Every structure is written in C-alpha cells, then in structure tokens.
Amino acid sequence: MPEDLCPSCGNPLSSEACPQCAERQVFKVIRRDISLLALLTGVAILTFLGTRQLAAVNRNFNQRMAADEYRKGEQKLQAGNIHAAVDSFRSAAVRDQQRPEYLLALAGALTLDSRNAEAIQVLQTLRDSNPQDARVNLVLARATAGTGNVTDAIKYYQNALYGDWPEGESLQQRIPVRLEFIHYLMDHARQELAISELVALVYNLPGRDPTHLDAGSLFLKLNDPSRALEQFKQALRNQPGDPDALAGAGRAAFMLGDYENAKIYLQAAGSTSAQQSDVASLLKRTDMILENDPMAAHLSSSERETRLRQNLDYATAQLRICGNVNHENVANLLQEGEAIKTQSQKAHTRSDIDMLRNGIELTYEMEQVTRSACRLTDDLGDALIRIGLRHRAAAR
C-alpha cells in the first residue's frame, strides 16, 4: 500500500524533515487510536447489552424451572415422599440462587429426612448472609434440635423469636414458634425457661387469640395452675362453653384446691369434652372431696361432726391396716383420733371449729403416714389428704 504523502512538501508522511508532515503523522496516529477506541467501546457496550439480555433470558428460564421444581417438591413433601422432595428443592435452589426460600425448603425437607447435619450446612450458609432471618434460625433450630445439641437449638429458637420476620407476619409467626420452643424446652427439662417463655407468650397474646387454651394446658403441665386458670378463663370468654377450656379450668381449679369451682367447670365440660374419661374421673374425685369435707358450706353441725368422725374412722382403719409399721407417732395419732371422736360425740349443740380443724389435720396426718409408710392409697384417702391441704392453706 503506498504511503500517504504530505500535501505541503510531497514527501512521505513519515519524513521528519517537514514539521507539517510530522504534525499530520501525529494527528493520523491519534485519530486512528481514538477511532479504534471508540469502535471497541461501542462493541463492548453492544456486547454488554446483548450478553445482559441473554443472561436475563437464561435467568428467567432458570427461575421458571426453579419455581416448577419448588412446586413439585412441595407436592412430594405433602405426599410424604421426603427424599424426592429434597431432590426437587435442591434443584430449585441450584437453578435460582436469588430465592432463599428454596434453600429454606430444602433445609426443612432435609430435617424431616433426619439429615440434620446436611440441613445445618445449608442453613449456616443462609444464616451467614442474614443472621437475623427468623425463618432461617427457626429451621436451623429444628435441625440442631435433631442433632441433640440443646444449647445451640435454644440459641437458634431464641434468634428465631427475636429475629426479623417478613413484614406483617411477625406476631402470627412468633406465637406458634414460641409454643414449639416451649414444648422443646419442656421435653428437655428446662422448666424455668419454659415458664418464662410461656409468660412472655401470654403477655403478647391478643385477647381473642385461640392460643390461650394451649397456654393454659402448658401452664398446667408446668405446675402453674393459677396462670393456667387465667388462660382457660380467657379461652372461655373467647369461646363460652368450650369443653376443653372447661375441662382445663376444672383441672386448674382442682389443683388450686378450689373444688367447688372445679366441680362446676367439670360438670359443664361433661360428656362433650375430648378427655371425657379424665373429666369424669376428676369430677368423681372432686365430688368425693366436697362430700367428705367437714368444713363444707351449708352443713349442719351434726353433719360436719358425722363427716369428721367418718373420716377419722376411715383414716384410723387405714392406719391400723398399716399397723405393722413401726411409726413412732402411730400410737399418738390413734389416741388423738379417739379423743377427737369422743369429743365430737359430746358436742351436740354447736360445732367446735377448733375441733373440726384439729380433726381434719389429724386425718391428714394419718393418711400421710399411711401413704408414706405403706404406700396405701385410694380415692378417699387422696380426698382426705386434699381436704387437709385445703384447710391448711386456708388457715395460712
């Protein structure tokens, strides 16, 4: 190709003799550089746009496939085919990495498949990117619980409770999580922590929430009948006549020694309660207590004394059956029993309240000795102990 000539001097442009030549040569090189750079920049921009479009198409396809796999996974999970569900969720998670719920579903399915270590690995990755994600912490808690690591499981449950839930779902999600957590704590003998979580649960519970019934049952299991009764009462306010709430309230009142109210609740629960036989049994015990309590309301003096004597007769007989036991107080108790019986037979005009109290206390002690020394126990014996306990508490 012939070299360009300078219009000023007619020499080739590369000639160094002519300043115009040199200048033209410089401009030519620079023009060429700029043109090429502009061309390459244009190519880069076009390629970028084209590649981005292609990537978007690819991404959309992958997202559709992932959503499809996710749906299949959920169906398989519902059908109980956990292993196949794991594969589907995994495929969804690989195809669309933008959706953490796919990984979450995968981890959940792995947990159900008892592949807890694997689930934990998946979840740790998610947790690293968002440690406050309550849903991740919840599934992580379940998976960790499956490995037997109670300390970490409690930590993750607490993170789930106090973590970030999706907008608007916070309260609705926290309630079942807290209930699950409380059950987990009770199963692992962390009663104190369970009670504090239960108190926190009912504190934040809306008045109309059906969870009051569950909370009452949990308080009962945790031997807190007073809080349990409150929850059952709230449940009854929300749904009057609910047999389960009535049964729960009856049981709580029974545990509190409020046998009159227990009877009312239990009678109301009646045959409609799911725990029909339990309710009937408890009602029978409640009746026995009320029918044998010498201090029960609306009794005449003679009725009170009769009840007292009958109770003492029964306790004395029980103690005598248990007579081979060498208890240092047995003789004293029997002697005292006889004395009170004699005293009650003489007092025909009006009940001596102290005598009644002493008699109830003596009956209680006799039954306690019988129970502890001979392990003799029956419904009436249990009722006499409860009568004693009730009046001890009242005296205090």
Add this chain to the structure above:
Amino acid sequence: MNRIGIFLTQRLPYRENQVFLTLTVLIGVLAGLSAVLFTLCIQLVQRFLFGAAPAHLRLFLVPPLVSLLTGYLLAKFFPEVRGSGVPQTETAYHLHQGNIPARVPLGKFLTGVLCVGSGHSMGREGPSVQIGAGIASLIGKWFRLSPSRVQNLVPIGAAAALSAAFNTPVSAVLFALEEIIGDMNAALLGSTVLASVSAVIIERSILGNDALFRVPAYHLADPAELAGYAILGILGGIVSVIFCKALLGLRLFFLRLPKKTEIFQPAMGGVLIGIILIFVPQVMGVGYEYVGQALSGSLALGALIVLCLVKLVATVVSYSSGNAGGIFAPSLFLGAMAGGAVGTLMHRFAPFPTGDSGAYALVGMGVLFAGIIRAPMTSVFMIFELTQDYQILVPLMVANLLSFLISKHFQPKPIYHALLEQNHIYLPGPESRLPASAWRARDLMLCDVDFIPPTNTAEQTWSFARNSAQPGFLVGSKELLHGVVTHDQIEKAIASGKGETAILSLMTAEGWPHVHPDHPLDVVLERLGQSAGILPVLSRHGFHKVEGVITRESVLQVFDQSGSDSKMRAANNLP
C-alpha cells in the same frame, strides 16, 4: 506547527503507555464479556441438546454426534484450539511474542461451547483464558503496539477472562502471573489487577453477585484435624498423579493414531462419554452443581467415590480425544469429591472432633488444583477467596503442599508443559525466564584471591606476575585492599628501569573499578569493561575488605557450567 501539534508531537513517544493503560481496562471488559457469554452459551447449548430430563438414548447420542461436527471444525479450521487453551496461551506468550491469530478466540468459543455443551467432561475456564488472551492479542495488534506490548497484553486478557469465568479476581491475577508468565514478580501486576477487576465488575453486573458455590462455614474442630487434612493432601497428590499420567498416556495414544483419524477422534471420545453419561450423568460438562452438593455435604460416601473415579475417567477421555475444553473445573470437581470422601471418613472414624465433610471438599478442591495444575499460590488463594476465611489457610497450605510435592515427585513436568511437549513444543523453564539482573556479583566471583604485598617492589612483583595469566593483581591483603595493579603497568615499570620502585607508587590515584557482592550482572559487566580485566568485589561492611575477584574468565566459567548458580556457590562455600 500549532501549539497542540507541538504538544502532541512531544507526547507521541508516550502514546504506547497511555494506550496500553486504556486497553488494559477495555480488554478487561471485553475478555470479561467473552467469558460470561461463553458460560451462558454453554448453558443454552446444553439445555438445547439435552433438555430438562434427557432420555438414555439422547445422553448416548449427543456427545458423539456433536463431536463429529467439532472434530471437523477442529481438524479443518481451528487446529490450535484443541484442549484447554492455557498451554496455547503460554506458548503464545513465551514463544510467539503474544501473537494469537484472530481465528483462535473465535474457534475456541465455537468449539468450546459445542464440546462442553454436548456433555464432555471439561471445564470452561481454560477456553475462557485462551479466548481472553486472543482478544487481547488482537486488540494489541490492531493498535499497532510494539511486539513486547502485545506480549504483555496476553496475560492481562487471560487474567480478565479467568476472573470473569471463575469469579475470583485475585486468584485470576495470581494464575496469570504464576502459570502464564511464570514469574510472581512480573511488572505486569498492576495492569493485570486492573483488567481482572474490570472483568469481574462486568461479570457481576450481568450475572449478579451470587458466588459460584455456596461455601460452608469453615472451622477447624480440633488441632488434630490437621492430620486429616494431611491425609487429604497425600490422597490428592496420588489422584493428581493418576489423572496426569492417565491423561498424558491416553492423549499420546490418540496422537499416535493415523492423521486421517483426527476428524473422528473427538467423536471416539464422545462415544465413551455417551456410555458414561447413561450411567453417571452427573459428570456431564463442568459439573459445578455437584461440586456445590459435595460442599454442602449432601453426597453420600459411595456417591463421592464413584463421582471422583468416573469424572477422572470421563475427563481423561474427553480431553485426550482432542475436544476443546479445560481441566481447571474437572480438577476442582475431583478435589471436591475426594475431599468430601476423606471428610466423611474422618467424621465417622476419627477419634477427635472433626469439621463437616463440606470443609474437606473445599480444601480438596485446592489440593487437586495444586496437584494437577501445579500452581500452588493460586490454589491457596482461590480457596481463600471462595471462603474469605483466614481459618482455612493453615489446613489448606498443609494439604496443598503435600499434594504438590507428591505430584511433582511422580510427575516432574507440570501438566500443561507436558501436554505441550507431546506436541513438540518446549516452553522455556524458570531458568530461561530468569532476568539477567538475577545474577549477582557474588555468584560470579572467585573467592580464592592472590594478593601482592604493598611493600613489594615492581621487580619482586614481576617475578610473580610474568608466569601468571591474570591481567592484574590486587595489592594489599584480604582485610585491606590498596588497589589494583595491572600486568602492563608492572611490565612498563620494569622496562623503564623502575624495577625497584614500590608497587604502591605504580597504582593510579583516581581509584579503580570495583563492585559489591549484591551488584547485578549488568553492572558487573559494565565495570569489568572499565577495568583492566580484574574487578575486586568489596564488602559492604568495609570498603577495603575483599570478598572475591571477578575476571572475564571467571564470568565465562560460571556460564559454562550447567546449573552454574548453585555450583558456583558450592565451589565458593557460599551460603
């Protein structure tokens, strides 16, 4: 000439520097785009050829049928693009001054997409490197840069492409320096980093910020666990050696087949791959999905072992039969499976607490990379970059070092170099790449030095000097050098009747050329030229203290000896 003209004319000599810097960014962008496009095209082709749930017949037929087409293209149009692309890039850099023909990146893109997309067990990183390097070379030539500049653009393009393909910018830079240039101290570091960063920005702006793998949280459960990683390193070294030997052996077999079978060789490999895919479809293509599963501990021990063995066989077959694709990804796949297997066994049987199998799979990736690719620094930083966790460094280095040493012992030639040598291409070794300035005066000097006592007369000195071939002598002692007297000076003094003159008075007062032990070769040669043929080497701790002497003969003697550096040091009892 106007002012602008004058200014531009003055700036013209610096044009290359400015253009080079601009091109570094532009090449980073274009190479990054090419790598992303390559990845996307592989996925699209694979989806097109296999669909979502391919039947057995499809799995069996696709690889050989597509390989017939790629075999034809490779044999007729693009013979330079078979295999990985990394060795070809090294060849272009070291032997062809960075000159890569325009058809190479185009051919590599086309055949790479078809080969990897049709299910051959190969990686996309090697081809991306060759495509990126090819683009860089082309652009350099379009801008009519000097050959050395074009040569320098090649590793820049390679690093950028690798950075976008693997999403690890730092290890891409290290790979370019360690593997392609072969010099970790190369002056191209800044440009390579710039291109690599540009490429990864482009890649992330298109594909998003998702990591290539969901890497498990790493922790060393017990210091004794290092023993487990050492076992992994040893196993990784053994697997690396088996892979390299099998690959080189089978490739030699294919190379020895008649030339006319060249078109059909990829299809021959394709038939075997088709059969393998029917039974183990997990080894199809790049296989990062299953690497991810190994990292999350989702694969059972049996699956890990089977996938490791079958992937090894499939990659050896795919590569040896002359398809276009790399061994970068397969080495990571093998490492993840081998690591996962060791991790599972450790978890079951180790008498001390151990991490999850995913952590071993992660370290295993680095281990196999160190053993097969033989780029130890890249292997460490690559895994470190994936995890971004300092805790992994010690076990990773322990395991990688063991794997590297075992692999080097049984397979002295790195795989890329050995593959090139099968094509009768011999890349310069580290010695050849050593710059002249790496030679120091201490490497060239003789320590056994004869001194002339300063009290000697010219006559006394002559009686000693006339039988010596040395051009000059040092006057003084090892602890106190007075100067240098030449053979000619003594001879002239005797001839002019000054035989009884003290030798000190013959010496010039202006000083004499000398060097210090740390002076580089070019300074030594320059000063030796200024001297009378004898150059004292003086200590830095005492200007008149002599450490040795350099003569023309001593320099030549050093270069005459093979491996002269170490031998010279040994002869002179130098550390």
